[in-house]
Amino acid sequence: MKRLLSLLLVALMACTVVFAAGGSEKTTAVNADGTVTINLWYGAAITEAGPIPDDWVGYDILREEHGIDLHLSVLPSNESDQDVRIQAAAAGNSLPDLFMVSRPVLTRLVDQGLVAPVDDYYALMPNRTAQQYDADSIAMSTIDGHSYGFASPGSVAKNEGLLIRKDWLDNLGLEVPTNLDELMEVMIAFTYDDPDGNGKDDTYGYGAYIESDATLKGYPGARLFPILGAFGVDGLWCLEEENLGLNVYKPEFYDAMVYIRQMCEEGVMDPNWLTYKKDDFRAAWKQGRFGIMKEQNAAYAAEANYAPFDANFPDGEWIIVDPPKGPEGLASVGAYDQNYRIYAMSQDAVDAGKAEKICELLEWMSSDEGYFLCGWGQEGVNYVLDENGVPVAGDLGDNAFSGTQGQVYTQLRNMVFYNSDTELASRYPTYTTATSGKTMSALTALREMQSKYWTAAIGSGQMPTPNADVQRYYEQSLAEFLSGQRALTPENWQAFLDQFNAIGGADWNAQGVAYAQENGLVR
Amino acid sequence: MAEATAKKKERVHLKPKMHNSTVRPTRADKVFQIVVDVFMVLMLIIILIPLWSTVTLSFRPNTYIGTYLEGMFLAPWDWSFDAYKALLGNNGFLMAFTNSLKILVGGVFCALILTIPLAYVMSVKSLPGRKILTTIVLIPYVFDVGMIPAYLLVQNIGLMDHLAAVFLPGAISTYNVIIMRQFFDGIPAELKESARIDGCSEVQILMRIVMPLSKAIVMTIGLYYGVSFWNNFFNAMLYIQDSNLNPLPILLRNILMAAGMNEYVEVSAFGNAPIEAIKAASVFMSAIPMVIAYPFIQKYFTKGTMVGAVKG
Numbered sequence: 001m002k003r004l005l006s007l008l009l010v011a012l013m014a015c016t017v018v019f020a021a022g023g024s025e026k027t028t029a030v031n032a033d034g035t036v037t038i039n040l041w042y043g044a045a046i047t048e049a050g051p052i053p054d055d056w057v058g059y060d061i062l063r064e065e066h067g068i069d070l071h072l073s074v075l076p077s078n079e080s081d082q083d084v085r086i087q088a089a090a091a092g093n094s095l096p097d098l099f100m101v102s103r104p105v106l107t108r109l110v111d112q113g114l115v116a117p118v119d120d121y122y123a124l125m126p127n128r129t130a131q132q133y134d135a136d137s138i139a140m141s142t143i144d145g146h147s148y149g150f151a152s153p154g155s156v157a158k159n160e161g162l163l164i165r166k167d168w169l170d171n172l173g174l175e176v177p178t179n180l181d182e183l184m185e186v187m188i189a190f191t192y193d194d195p196d197g198n199g200k201d202d203t204y205g206y207g208a209y210i211e212s213d214a215t216l217k218g219y220p221g222a223r224l225f226p227i228l229g230a231f232g233v234d235g236l237w238c239l240e241e242e243n244l245g246l247n248v249y250k251p252e253f254y255d256a257m258v259y260i261r262q263m264c265e266e267g268v269m270d271p272n273w274l275t276y277k278k279d280d281f282r283a284a285w286k287q288g289r290f291g292i293m294k295e296q297n298a299a300y301a302a303e304a305n306y307a308p309f310d311a312n313f314p315d316g317e318w319i320i321v322d323p324p325k326g327p328e329g330l331a332s333v334g335a336y337d338q339n340y341r342i343y344a345m346s347q348d349a350v351d352a353g354k355a356e357k358i359c360e361l362l363e364w365m366s367s368d369e370g371y372f373l374c375g376w377g378q379e380g381v382n383y384v385l386d387e388n389g390v391p392v393a394g395d396l397g398d399n400a401f402s403g404t405q406g407q408v409y410t411q412l413r414n415m416v417f418y419n420s421d422t423e424l425a426s427r428y429p430t431y432t433t434a435t436s437g438k439t440m441s442a443l444t445a446l447r448e449m450q451s452k453y454w455t456a457a458i459g460s461g462q463m464p465t466p467n468a469d470v471q472r473y474y475e476q477s478l479a480e481f482l483s484g485q486r487a488l489t490p491e492n493w494q495a496f497l498d499q500f501n502a503i504g505g506a507d508w509n510a511q512g513v514a515y516a517q518e519n520g521l522v523r
Numbered sequence: 524m525a526e527a528t529a530k531k532k533e534r535v536h537l538k539p540k541m542h543n544s545t546v547r548p549t550r551a552d553k554v555f556q557i558v559v560d561v562f563m564v565l566m567l568i569i570i571l572i573p574l575w576s577t578v579t580l581s582f583r584p585n586t587y588i589g590t591y592l593e594g595m596f597l598a599p600w601d602w603s604f605d606a607y608k609a610l611l612g613n614n615g616f617l618m619a620f621t622n623s624l625k626i627l628v629g630g631v632f633c634a635l636i637l638t639i640p641l642a643y644v645m646s647v648k649s650l651p652g653r654k655i656l657t658t659i660v661l662i663p664y665v666f667d668v669g670m671i672p673a674y675l676l677v678q679n680i681g682l683m684d685h686l687a688a689v690f691l692p693g694a695i696s697t698y699n700v701i702i703m704r705q706f707f708d709g710i711p712a713e714l715k716e717s718a719r720i721d722g723c724s725e726v727q728i729l730m731r732i733v734m735p736l737s738k739a740i741v742m743t744i745g746l747y748y749g750v751s752f753w754n755n756f757f758n759a760m761l762y763i764q765d766s767n768l769n770p771l772p773i774l775l776r777n778i779l780m781a782a783g784m785n786e787y788v789e790v791s792a793f794g795n796a797p798i799e800a801i802k803a804a805s806v807f808m809s810a811i812p813m814v815i816a817y818p819f820i821q822k823y824f825t826k827g828t829m830v831g832a833v834k835g
Contacts, residue, residue, distance in 0.1 A: 041764075047777040050615035051766030073764040076773070077780035081760055084670075088761055091671040092678045279799060280591065308587070404613060 029353035035069040036357040038349075039096035041086075043341060044411045047077035049404075052411050058373050068361055074411070075100055090114050097349035098358050101149065101342055103140065103462060109344070110143050116350040117146040124359040128366035132418045136458065139520065140340045150362065153418050154339035161320040161449035162226045162333060163300060165291035167313075168195035168203075179325045180230050180259060183292075187268035190291040196313075205268035207290030209276035212475065216337050216460040218247065219475045220482060223273075223281075223294050224260060225334030230326030231256040235335025235457045237512060241522050246509045248474070248500075254493050255327070257481055261488050274483060288313055294334070297449055301442040303431050314436040320448045333449070335457040341414060365416045374416040375423065376401040377409035390425040459521035466508040473503055581606050581803035606800035610808060618767065619774040620808075622686060623753060626770055627812065630690030630752035631745050637695050638744060642703035643729050648712075664697035670761070677762050688762035689770065690752045699744045706740040707733060742823035750813060771809050778805050 029036055044051070051074055052058075062068040073096070075082045083105045089095050090109055101109070109115045122129045122138075132152045141149040164176060169186070172195055177183040187205025189195065195203055208223035216222075218236030228234040231252040238247050247253050263269040270290045272280070285293055286309040299305050300318065309316060323331045345358055364370040376383040376391040382401045383391035393400035400406045417423050428443035466474070477496045480486040497505075516522050548556070579595050584603035587594060610616045644650060645657055673692055682688040710733060718728045734741070756772035763769055779802060817824075 047780055048615065048774065049613075050618060072766075074766045076760050077777045081776070085761060088670060088674045092674050094678060283591075404609075408614075 031069060033069075035063055035067045036354055037069045037071060038098060038354060038358055038361060039071045039073070040361075041073045041075050041096045041099035042343075042412060043082070043100045043414055044074045044077070045413045046407050046411065047074075049411070050408050052408055056409060057378060058370075058412075061369070061373075062361065062364070066357075066360055066364060068357055070361070072412075093348075095346040095348065097352075097354055098343055098345055098361075101344050103342060106141070106149055106342060106344055107143055110148050114347055115148050115344045116347045116355070117148055118150060118345060119147050121345075121355060121359050122147075124356065125363040125366070128363050131366050131420075136338060137340055140462075141342050141344075149342040149344035151340035151342045152415065154341050156419050156424070156446065157338050158333070158336050158450045158452075158454050159297045159446055160222070160294055160334065161297065161300075161445070161452060162294050162323050163292070163318045164321050165190075165195070166317045166319045167315055168291045171195050171197060176319075176321050177324055178322065180227075180327070183324045184262070184266070184268070187263065187292060188266060191266075191268045195291060196288055203288065204270040204290040205292055206263060207270045207281060207284055207293045208273045209278060209281040210274060210479075211278070214465040214471050215463050216335060216457060219478045220260065222334055225332070226294055226323040227260055227263075228253075228256045229332030229334060229455060230324050230330055231259070232326070232328065232330040232332075234332050234455050235460065237457060237460055237463055237516070239457055239459070239516055239521050239523055244513050244516060244522055246505070246512065249497070249509070252328075254490070257478070257488060257493075261482055261484070264482060264484065274479065285309070286312060288316065297446040298428065298442045301440050301445040302428065303433075303440070306440060307434060310433040310435045310438070317438075320445060320452075322452060331453055332455045333452045335455040335460065337460045338458050339461060343415070362415075365412070371416050374412040375410060376413075376426070377406055382406040382409055388425070390422055392426065392429065456523060459516070459519065462515070462519065462521075464508065464511045464515055467504060470500070470504040470508055474500060474505065577803045577807055581800050581807050583797060583800045583803075587797075603800070606797070606804035607808070609801060610804055615774060616805070619769055619771045622768055623771040623809075624812070626686050626689050626755070626759075627749055627753050629686065630694065631749045633687075633690060634694045634696070634699075634748040634752075635741065635745055638700055638703060638748075639734075639741070640729065641695060642700045643707055643725075643733060645700065645704045646707035647725070660697055660700060674761060683762055684765045684768060686763075686768060686770075689755055689758045692758060693751065693755070696748070696751075699747055703737075703740055703744055706737060710736055739823040742820045746816070746820050746824060749816065753809075753813060775805055775809060778802055 031037055052072060059070060062070050076085060079102055082100070083102055086095070086099060086101055086105055087108070090112065093114075095109075095114055101115075106115065118141075122133060133150060137151040137153065138147050140151040141147045164186075168174075168190055169176065172189050172193055174186055174189060175182075177186045190203055190205040192201075194201070208221075210219070210221050211217060211223050212219045212221035214236070216236060217225075225234040228247075233247040233250055233253040233256050235247060238245060238250065243250060260269075264271075270276075270284065272284070276284065281293075282299060282305075284290065285295070323333050325331045343362075345355060349355065349358065365374055372379065372383075372391065379385065379391075381399060382396065384394040384396065386392045391401065393402050396406065397403055398405040401410050424443050424446065428441060428446065430439060430441040430443075432438070433440055465471070477486070477500070481488045481492075481496075486492060500506075576591075576595055579597055579602075582599075582602035582604070583594055583597065584601065584605065587597070587601075641660070645653065645660070647653070650656070677683060677688050677692060682691065714732055714736075715728050718732050723731065754772060755770075756776060759770050759773050760776075763773070778798075
């Protein structure tokens with residue numbers, strides 16, 4: 001019996017080896033019709049919409065004019081899912097020719113020799129390189145001195161601002177606060193002086209929610225950056241040479257915590273801020289619950305997002321203000337990073353002689369033809385140009401690039417967009433609000449937000465993250481201090497730091513400092 | 524007469540108390556029953572709250588201003604059907620729904636076709652090497668093959684970008700095979716023996732004797748398979764690269780992700796319907812096939828899940 005069982009197990013293992021041994025089918029460089037097949041795994045611009053239809057005119061242009069047979073596949077919308085899929089394909093030796101990849105996974109693929117260095121290929125794409133690949137972008141894809149991918153700019157940086165209800169200020173006869181003391185006075189007035197005049201005690205000074213991470217934002221997170229910025233401790237990491245390390249170690253961080261705690265004790269902070277999710281927070285400001293907040297430009301001013309507030313408060317008005325100055329005269333809207341989308345070339349593609357065609361594809365995408373076709377679709381079908389040369393939907397209905405039928409033709413737009421003025425003007429059109437008739441523009445809001453002072457923390461997104469225990473202890477302790485569960489005293493603060501160091505905080509800090517120094521992130 | 528009455532009383536006394544309708548429940552019984560009822564009502568409320576929350580969220584209009592809790596009590600005349608209209612009018616949703624239906628039907632069919640014979644063979648006590656077969660079936664149950672070997676296998680047998688890749692790797696579930704085998708074990712051996720005497724082959728016994736007696740377990744296991752295939756996200760994410768073949772769980776995931784970044788993506792695939800309502804509506808709609816199927820299977824389900832509960 002045992003012998004038979006052993007034989008069967010051996011046979012099973014042999015079957016596994018036989019099935020696993022085939023390897024992926026390699027495509028040859030040139031097809032019978034003279035085209036070169038390029039498999040591209042991309043991140044869709046509108047993840048919930050369908051893929052680019054087979055009748056997309058871009059396929060024909062590429063095939064007939066460039067000899068490229070383009071095969072597209074949409075990557076999962078979530079980055080961790082993308083990583084899983086890329087790594088599974090890598091394990092199966094079946095990476096596509098060109099694919100979007102996160103930097104941590106790219107590093108592993110480089111170690112395995114599965115992606116090709118692209119240093120020599122920038123020169124083949126002069127137009128695209130001028131548009132998209134600067135020194136920062138190339139640094140983002142550089143590993144051990146070689147660039148292993150083309151890093152295109154991601155979302156718009158510095159797109160948040162400190163906003164205050166101007167109508168409330170006017171109702172109470174107050175001025176825009178310029179420093180922390182004035183800010184506290186305004187917050188108290190907003191909380192206790194019935195700024196909306198409805199006779200109810202239903203307003204607060206400041207609204208926020210915990211928007212934290214373990215790379216850029218830290219805890220208590222980005223929504224309190226203007227307060228933390230007044231003390232020079234906005235962001236998880238300080239990447240300045242003289243204070244390099246975690247901001248939590250700086251004495252000013254304790255001072256900032258004291259100020260935020262004071263906001264809670266005075267009752268000027270919306271008490272739900274520790275439990276709010278993003279959507280709750282956004283519903284709250286649209287209900288007129290608080291008068292000061294940090295918000296993103298489109299979340300505040302895009303037509304669909306502003307409409308509920310406009311309907312609820314036709315006379316309401318938010319204005320973007322300078323962040324308040326702290327005791328040392330410091331002020332900042334917050335720390336910002338610049339993110340990139342990295343597209344890597346597989347080593348197999350280069351070995352198959354496809355590198356030049358891939359560069360040709362990317363260069364075409366950044367030509368006028370490719371840029372508008374990938375970004376907005378076909379002129380006259382999916383967009384029309386306004387008097388300023390900006391693509392707009394016009395009266396194209398569902399076929400417009402923003403319509404339900406037309407938007408699928410713009411799924412590749414993240415590969416061509418680089419936050420140009422044309423893109424932003426198209427993305428954030430000026431409109432008139434439905435109820436109050438105000439003229440609004442998320443682009444105007446963006447430009448104003450970007451004009452304020454921000455703290456550069458470029459590269460924070462790459463910084464090492466702590467283990468879950470350290471992060472939990474760090475966040476939980478700060479939450480306890482802010483909520484009053486633990487008295488915020490210098491002794492307790494020092495005890496927290498000691499324990500934080502003991503469980504791994506010091507190691508995390510040391511790793512981050514070393515990483516920042518090794519990767520040129522120190523300013 | 525008196526003797527007969529006494530015997531009758533004795534018989535009544537001997538009957539189990541719980542099944543005796545003539546015995547009046549004691550106060551303790553009543554209290555116990557009330558506690559059980561209250562507990563069950565509480566459980567029902569706990570189950571209903573998230574369900575109701577999802578339903579009301581899906582009907583919430585874009586102009587809604589209020590808290591999450593208040594939204595649960597929004598009057599029906601204030602409900603908006605925008606989210607459902609947007610979903611049903613979206614090609615991506617219909618395509619994903621169709622793909623999921625194909626996976627569901629094909630998956631359940633394949634799984635049952637493979638599971639039933641295997642379970643039956645394992646239930647035949649006279650089968651030579653039955654224990655070895657059982658061991659072999661149990662090995663992947665104990666030791667998971669892992670993602671990479673499974674990926675390589677699917678790739679090398681040419682299943683990539685086929686809907687079958689979503690269900691074939693899980694078409695035989697050891698757990699379901701064992702449950703089904705337990706059920707087949709419970710069918711009286713005499714029935715099969717008499718069929719053999721009448722000249723039936725094993726296939727005929729399976730089809731003509733065993734299967735008609737096994738509706739409950741087939742429906743139950745079919746439901747198990749159906750739910751797992753309908754909800755399968757991971758296989759689709761891994762093995763389906765052609766976006767036209769994406770099933771509903773992939774789309775749902777994309778909708779959830781879009782909900783997280785809708786302030787950046789000013790244009791959503793679903794027009795002006797609120798993304799939270801879209802999210803809830805898509806969750807609700809994706810549950811509909813299972814909700815519809817369950818009442819038809821329920822009468823079998825209880826019986827099927829009782830298999831192996833009592834050892835005789």
